[in-house]
Amino acid sequence: MSAPAIAKPNVAAKNFSQLAGFWDTPIGKKAVMAVTGVILFGFVVGHMLGNLQIFLGAEKLDAYAALLHSMPGVLWMARLVLLGSVGLHILAAVQLTLQSWEARPRGYVKKEPVAATYAGRTMRWSGPIIAAFVVYHLLHFTFGAAHPDFQPSKVYQNVVTGFQVWPVSLFYIVAMVLLGFHLQHGLWSMFQSLGFSHPRYTPKLKQFATVFATVIVAGNCSIPIAVLAGLVK
Amino acid sequence: MRLILHVWRQKSPNDEGRMVRYETNHADPHMSFLEMLDVLNEELISNGEEPIAFDHDCREGICGSCGFMINGKAHGGHPGTTVCQLHMRHFKDGDELYLEPWRAKAFPVLKDLVVDRSAFDRIIAAGGFISVRTGSAPDGNDILVPKEAADRAMDAAQCIGCGACVASCPNASASLFVGAKISHLGSLPQGKPEQEIRAMRMVAQMNEELFGTCTNLGECEATCPKHIPLEVIARMNRDYLAASWKHR
Structure with a gap:
């Protein structure tokens, strides 16, 4: 190696405050991204399972929504945890990027990816688009501000009238496909970030991530597709 | 065989630098890539031009001196191969090749295809070692090393510090290099006492050198001439997280 002089001072000896030091290193930030990623992944699964009750009819879905709203303490606790997770996830992602x-x-005049997957390479595209989608989604179905025909607490009806507008459904479907890509990379990546990697189990984990991401995309997209096809009305 | 080469030419660290087009008819399939450049340099010298500067030493693929990007792939992108061991038989007559130096803020270009990799030296100086008592030599085999640990340490110790991992990483991260050193020393009993402080110090130094951050894309693993696996990065993360947890 050229220029053997070790000129820069060794930072290692520096005493740093622990928490700030942890956040200061990319590994600490990645660990935060992994943990908040698990929380958000759990929410995505729960949210999908809850929403799939639309196929059981209006009473069932509206009753489920009423059940959630009957526990404001739990609901707001969950919302705060999710909001905090989203905030930390995004903050870490922006700083790392x-x-x-x-x-x-x-940069290079020429650069060819050798191993990186499409999902992995587009995390910085899928992430912000999903974030923008979440804002729209909240305005659409939670606050109703972006819904032309919003009826408070009539979840089933709001979903049907909302998804009958095909550009809206299309945006939902595109966002869900991007979420699928994001999860495909994120689901195994979080294990790597937290220090778990195994020649036997990591390939299985990647397969699991692909299957699970596909299930999430299919489950979520089934709702706007069913509405557009007239199966849910 | 005839080749068209687009080579990054930069006179000094402060020179702006540019791609320059060269043509050579003297490439032979039996030559290594560096031998092909040697012949091109002979032509340049006889024409009164400045030869292309590139790092090289052993030309056996074991020293870690050589390395540059060929058509956007570190060391040309052939598995387990450094540019000195990359042979011209992998290319076709009339091929057009782009040669660029490793690109990273931590690896400033010194001249043409030569970059300054002393950031790696400083990371090693921060913790990539074991402390031993001087004095009489300990008895051979005094410290028992499990075969599996020895194997894993040897796999990680294959890293020659060429910098291809940084160059190929879309984030210019040095995680594979640092992970290899941490895995190499941390797998052995002699390296255990300093396992945690080593992770803390090497990671802090890696960050200080302004390398990028790992996004687990695996470009480094795929272009590493020594097949260092992505697993070593998980090991680095694990050691670092454990160390930060225990650190008081």
């Missing part, structure tokens, strides 16, 4: 961009100020 900026650090990576700064790490290569001059």
